[in-house]
């Protein structure tokens with residue numbers, strides 16, 4: 331398995347210490363940007379990953395410049411699931427982070443996002459991350475190297491579903507999936523708490539088919555295999571969540587729902603007050 335070079339870690343640590351991108355000597359200085367956020371010490375920046383390939387995309391970060399965990403938020407693994415990458419981009423631009431840093435890869439499957447299709451040229455990116463093995467395609471391998479270098483302590487992957495519970499077409503419904511084998515996990519409780527604000531705000535009827543539910547992703551683990559969050563949960567041993575919104579709802583509603591779920595997960599992880 332490819333090992334991470336030190337450059338990204340150096341970059342991220344230096345960013346946390348308040349250095350500017352121009353002093354870091356990594357990546358392309360002309361392509362990378364870092365800005366102070368108003369009067370606060372919040373630092374936002376970005377640089378290209380998967381450079382010089384058709385999968386080139388932008389990694390963005392929001393750094394509180396205070397001690398705390400690193401969170402990774404990924405969108406656009408499926409290119410036709412717009413709310414996920416729209417929410418991820420919005421969070422990179424506007425989220426206030428109180429501790430640690432949030433690293434965002436809004437459009438992880440850039441050519442699929444560009445085409446508005448689920449899959450990219452190399453197929454379904456969310457089937458290319460087998461547990462305990464090297465990712466099965468070159469873009470997945472490169473992305474995984476970036477993810478390992480980020481050293482996330484919580485991972486959130488944003489998706490959308492065409493189905494709902496108890497309705498045709500059937501689907502997983504609006505949900506937060508966590509990875510594990512049983513419901514006694516801390517991740518299960520975290521997922522339960524993470525859906526409370528979004529259900530309170532957007533799903534007034536407790537029995538509504540739009541209710542966000544939580545579930546262990548055992549089914550997702552076994553069939554299909556190769557999910558990104560399964561690999562981060564198993565190979566990096568970090569709490570990993572997959573969020574689904576219903577893509578028949580208006581886009582701004584879906585984006586807001588993603589935001590609320592992610593913000594609550596980040597709050598529970600200690601990054602957001």
Ligand SMILES: [Zn+2]
Pocket residue numbers: 407408411488489490
């Ligand atoms: Zn998806």
